[in-house]
Amino acid sequence: MDIIKKIYEKQDWLEDKARGIGKGKYARVIKMAVKPDEEEFSKTLLVTGIGIAVIGFIGFVIFLLWEYVPRLVKWMM
Numbered sequence: 001m002d003i004i005k006k007i008y009e010k011q012d013w014l015e016d017k018a019r020g021i022g023k024g025k026y027a028r029v030i031k032m033a034v035k036p037d038e039e040e041f042s043k044t045l046l047v048t049g050i051g052i053a054v055i056g057f058i059g060f061v062i063f064l065l066w067e068y069v070p071r072l073v074k075w076m077m
Helices: 002-019 025-034 039-077
Strands: none
Touching: none
């Protein structure tokens, strides 16, 4: 029975934390948050997509350097 009591205590603690989400430091931010309009969403999507593509390209260049530079150095010697 002791384990069931511990489980109930943990559940009560978790529910208390969940109730306090809109009342703490971030309540003002949550209340001010609004759904973005279509233009803002599309711009955010575009900028995020460009950022992901740039990071992927940088990773690909690093991969190519990591893969082919040692072969080139070995070939030159």
